Structures are given as C-alpha cells and as structure tokens.
Amino acid sequence: MLEVSSIYLYRNRKQVFKNFNLNLKNSEIILLEGENGAGKTSLLNMISGLINPDKGFIKIYKKSIVELGNQKKKIFTYIPDKNCLKENLSVNENLKSWLNLSNLKVNDNKYQKALNTFSLNSIQESLVKSLSQGQKKKVALTKLLLSKSKLWLLDEPLNGIDTKTITILKKIMIQHVRKNGSILFSSHVKLDLKLTKRIILKKIVNKFNIDLLDQWENFQ
Amino acid sequence: MFTKLANPSTFQKISDFIFPKCFGLFIVFLISGFYYVFFSSPPDYLQGETVRIMYIHVPCAWLSLGIYSMMAGCSFFSIVFKHTLADIISRACAPLGACFTLATLITGSIWGKPTWGTWWVWDARLTSELVLFFIYIGHIFISNAYEDKRKGDRYAAILTLLGIVNLPIIKWSVDWWNTLHQPASISKLSSPSIDPSMMIPLFLMVFSFLFFFISLVLLRIKGEVISRKLEILEQHRA
Amino acid sequence: MGKLSMKNFKTLLYREFIISFKNTKSLYSYCTFFFTSILLFVFATGPDISILSPIYKPILWMITIFALILISESFVFEDFFDGSLSELQFLGYSEEIIFLSKSAVMFISLIIPNIILIPVSSILFKVNFLDVIEIITLFSISLPTITLISILSALFSLQVKRNKFIQFILIMPFFIPIIIIATSENFFVTNLGNEFKIFVLIGLFLITLPLSILIGKLIIKELNY
Numbered sequence: 001m002l003e004v005s006s007i008y009l010y011r012n013r014k015q016v017f018k019n020f021n022l023n024l025k026n027s028e029i030i031l032l033e034g035e036n037g038a039g040k041t042s043l044l045n046m047i048s049g050l051i052n053p054d055k056g057f058i059k060i061y062k063k064s065i066v067e068l069g070n071q072k073k074k075i076f077t078y079i080p081d082k083n084c085l086k087e088n089l090s091v092n093e094n095l096k097s098w099l100n101l102s103n104l105k106v107n108d109n110k111y112q113k114a115l116n117t118f119s120l121n122s123i124q125e126s127l128v129k130s131l132s133q134g135q136k137k138k139v140a141l142t143k144l145l146l147s148k149s150k151l152w153l154l155d156e157p158l159n160g161i162d163t164k165t166i167t168i169l170k171k172i173m174i175q176h177v178r179k180n181g182s183i184l185f186s187s188h189v190k191l192d193l194k195l196t197k198r199i200i201l202k203k204i205v206n207k208f209n210i211d212l213l214d215q216w217e218n219f220q
Numbered sequence: 221m222f223t224k225l226a227n228p229s230t231f232q233k234i235s236d237f238i239f240p241k242c243f244g245l246f247i248v249f250l251i252s253g254f255y256y257v258f259f260s261s262p263p264d265y266l267q268g269e270t271v272r273i274m275y276i277h278v279p280c281a282w283l284s285l286g287i288y289s290m291m292a293g294c295s296f297f298s299i300v301f302k303h304t305l306a307d308i309i310s311r312a313c314a315p316l317g318a319c320f321t322l323a324t325l326i327t328g329s330i331w332g333k334p335t336w337g338t339w340w341v342w343d344a345r346l347t348s349e350l351v352l353f354f355i356y357i358g359h360i361f362i363s364n365a366y367e368d369k370r371k372g373d374r375y376a377a378i379l380t381l382l383g384i385v386n387l388p389i390i391k392w393s394v395d396w397w398n399t400l401h402q403p404a405s406i407s408k409l410s411s412p413s414i415d416p417s418m419m420i421p422l423f424l425m426v427f428s429f430l431f432f433f434i435s436l437v438l439l440r441i442k443g444e445v446i447s448r449k450l451e452i453l454e455q456h457r458a
Numbered sequence: 459m460g461k462l463s464m465k466n467f468k469t470l471l472y473r474e475f476i477i478s479f480k481n482t483k484s485l486y487s488y489c490t491f492f493f494t495s496i497l498l499f500v501f502a503t504g505p506d507i508s509i510l511s512p513i514y515k516p517i518l519w520m521i522t523i524f525a526l527i528l529i530s531e532s533f534v535f536e537d538f539f540d541g542s543l544s545e546l547q548f549l550g551y552s553e554e555i556i557f558l559s560k561s562a563v564m565f566i567s568l569i570i571p572n573i574i575l576i577p578v579s580s581i582l583f584k585v586n587f588l589d590v591i592e593i594i595t596l597f598s599i600s601l602p603t604i605t606l607i608s609i610l611s612a613l614f615s616l617q618v619k620r621n622k623f624i625q626f627i628l629i630m631p632f633f634i635p636i637i638i639i640a641t642s643e644n645f646f647v648t649n650l651g652n653e654f655k656i657f658v659l660i661g662l663f664l665i666t667l668p669l670s671i672l673i674g675k676l677i678i679k680e681l682n683y
Contacts, residue, residue: 049547083540097473
C-alpha cells in the first residue's frame, strides 16, 4: 500500500537519504531505527507530504501524495512527535475537534471505549495543560483508536509512556495488523513485537572530495 | 546559459574575466563623466551650480529601483527553481541597493535645501523612496536573522516578492500626485525634456555607476561563494 | 473541488473559533492595551481637548496597528509550537485555506471589540458623532487588509529567535498606503472624498488578498523545513 522508491533528500547541506527504498504491504509492521538525525522523522514527514523529497517518489495506493490532497485524512493517520494538542482546551474538546477536522463521526459508545483503553475517562473534562507529559501522549494515541484508516504512521509513540501503556499499545497495534492494517513506526525503546521488517537508518557520510565545492546544490 | 553557470568554478572564472573590464569601464566613464560634469556642462539657468548634484542623484535613484527589480527577479527565480545562485545574488545586492537608496535620499535632500528651501518634505516620491530604503533594510535583517543561512535566503526571497508593490508607486508617484518633485525628465528617449549638454554627462555618470555596481556585486558574490565553500569544508572536517 | 474546499474552510473556521474564543485572555489584553496607550498619549500631549480632538484618528490607527502586530502572533504561535499547524497540513488542508481561516478569525475577533471601543474612546476625545461613523466605516473596510498583512508578519517571525523588532521592520512599509488613505485629509492629495477613500481601500484589499495568500502559503510550507 505504501511505496517509497529511490528517495534523495538533502537537509542543512547534509545528505539524509540516498536512493532509499521502502515497501509496506497490508498487515505489515515496519520499525524504523537509527541514531538521532538519521532521518526517521524526515521520512515520516515526507510520507505525510509535509516536505518534498529532492528526487524520487512516494506513492500510497499507487497515488502520489500530491494527488491525494484532500483524501489524505482518510488514508493514513500520522501521530507526530509533537502532541498537536491545544493547551487551553479539554481532552474531550481536543479529540472532538480532531474528529471534526478528519471528517469522522464516532458514536458515543465507541468514543468512551477508546478513552477507556488508555484509562483517560477520569480526566476527559480536564484541560490539556494540567496533564502530565505521558497523559498527553496517551491522548494523542487515542486518535489511533478513533481513526478508520488502514495506514498508521507513528513517530516515537513510546516516548514518555509507562510500561503498562506500552503493553496496551502493543495490543492495539497487533489488533490493527490483524484487521489488514499496516504500521510504520520509529522507536528507540525495545518492543518485543512480531515485526515484518526492521529498517536501520544510518547517517550518510559522504567522503569529502573537491567536487563537492563545485556544485551549487551543496551551497544550500 | 544556466547550464554553463551550473558550477561555481565556471561562474567564478567568468566573473573573474568580467570584473577587471567592468572596473576599467567604471574608471573610464567616471573620469570622462567628471570632466563633463564639472567643466563642460552649463549651470542651470534657474538652479545655478546646484544642478550638478543631479549627476549623482539621478544615477543613484535609477540604480536603487533597478537593483530592487533585479532582486525581485532573483527571488522569483529562487522560489520557482530553487537555484542557490539567485539567493547569493540577491544577498549580495541588498546592502548595495540600500546604500544607493541612502545616497539618493541624502543627495536629494542636499539638492532640496537650495532649490525648495527645505531638507525634507513629506512628498510622495520622497516618502516612497524612504519606504524602499526600509524594505531593503528589512531584507538585510531577515536574511541574517536565522541561524540557517538557507532559511534566511528563502524568507528574504518571499519578502522581496511582497515588496515589489512599492516599485510602481515610486516610479509613477510623480505623475499620480502633484508633488514638489519634478516629473521624470527622460521618459521617452526620442524627445527628452533635457538638453543634450546635460544629458551626455548624465548618461556617462549612469554608466559609470552601473559598472561600479556590477563590479561590486561580482566581488560580493565571490566573497559569498568563498564563505559558503569554507562552511562546507568546516562541516566536513567536523 | 470548490464545494469540498468550502467545506474544509468551514471546518477550519469552526476550529479556529473554538480555539480563539476559549482563550479570552488576548481579548482582555487587547482592550487594556488600547486604553493604556490612549492614556499615554493624553499624558504626552496634555489634557487640552482642542489639541487632543484632531489627533484622535492618528492615535487610533497607531494603537491599532501596534496592537495588531502584537496580537497576530498569538494566532499562529501556539499552532506552530504544538505541531497543530503541520497536523492541519498532513490532514490534507491546503495552506491557502489555513491562512485564510486564521485571518478571518483574527478579523472577526478584532472587529467586535473595536466597534465598541472606538465610540467609547471617542467620547474621551470629544469627537463628532458623524466623524465617529466615518472612522468606523473606514476602519472596518481597511481592517481585513491590515489583518492579512499582520498575520504574514507573524508567520515571518515565527522562527526568528534574536529579536522581536524584526516583525515591525519587515511589515511596517506595507501598512503605509492603508494608513495614508484611511486617516489623512490632505496627504499628497487635497480633498479626498469619502467614497473615493472607500473605493481605494477596497482596491487595496483586492490587491493584498491574492498576494498575501500566495506568500502565506509559501511561508507555511517553508515552516516545515
């Protein structure tokens, strides 16, 4: 369903991707690993269409990300590293606003069940600014339960949450894969999950040669 | 042509070839222009000797607008094609443009004191020239405000596109509003409202300023290219 | 496509409304800023009403423009730092619509307090009733234009760390035509009719709108890099 082929990307005068390929099929989980600055977030940002690769193309269901435009919200759910929550709104309002933005209608029963999974029921009326870092992450992850899309892109979903929540998240991911969904996620924390594939991203060290000084591309 | 300029050392070679010629032409035009300005051209029958300020004021004013439109072209090029040379050129041009604008304002106010009796009037053309100066300052500020030079370049290009609205206002302000400032003397080349004895030195000075600007820009571009090369070297050593 | 983007626009507008009206702090601070700055002007010129009355219009405009630049940041700053700005983008909302909805909400949340604040403050300056109506009309026609420009300035300064002045320096030149037309009786041209002013202001808005949408889109895209 997701096809990334021969991607080239330069950021801050450094080459981040050089002929990078990735293929994600239905009911597959791919883990992205790599040190800081290896380009995990950049890859996810490229797939979600936030930044454009310098060369190469990304296709979801055989359509490029630019073509998808408005349908993006139906096709994938992306939980970035930042929580995307408004501090001045309550948990309920935040999630309702997200549902509204992504054109989803969820009945109350399912909604409460989703909140219950991460035991957020007791704090659903409190403002986001009063929550702890882990609770905020849980609220962000609740979006996964509410979404109906097949492709999940998760950027460091395990950051700042406790072991109990990690096991719950694992369960959710397994369930999603059973339902023919697929997941692409990045993590530093070890997670004993049956992965289809593990991709280790490495920093590209281009050997210095004098030709580097002779291309305008490197001046950017 | 762009494929030829496609790598920095070719560009460098071309600019090294052009630079001495431009500088030489600047000297030649400047000397001949000065001869006409100070000895050959007559004083104005109304303004007297003060009219000679015109030979600096007008070229500076033309250049201040011309440089801005050049920068606008460059920023269009940099936004659409993302070519670094365009960014480097507009980064090199901005301080020069600001200097020419400042020179226009200063010589203008020196000229204004004997003829209009005041250093400054809040009149359409003067005000819009002042605004142009602030737009240049904004460009310089924004291109240096970010830690990442590339980012500064991108934002500066975007800002320049926004500022281009000011150009037609300056150009035609003297026609739209009745102001103290005289209307353009040389609007049609066929029938200029200026005497040939004044037009020859004026054009000599314009060319000398133009070549001065070109040679300065080439120098600044060379400096910028070298500093970026150094940055790359630094990055690879680390 | 057009229908869809209209629907998108409505959804976004709804979201922006909820966020900005939950956060009433900025509204209070706007009103307080307005009156304290008026107070400062009064202290600077002295209480003589014959001096104060004619400079009411310039004072009003100066305060509005400074307040606009200061307040515009609050409409984009939080969205940028908690990641919602990029969330909107990867949900498939186009940058143009994001920019437009933000400016629309900012316009509405500014026009409401100003329609109340202008008559109230005009009492302090003993301004004619007819003049007040003229001021409010011209003000509300030119407010969309300056709103667009100040949102742009806020977007420009999001990633600048060194100083806040840059927002003023960058964007002040673009306020000039609007101030000239909306306030002055005889700057450059004598006897501008009110109808003429209205037409020129609408014209300026029509020039600014497409240009600022284009530039807003470019900046919002650039923010991801």
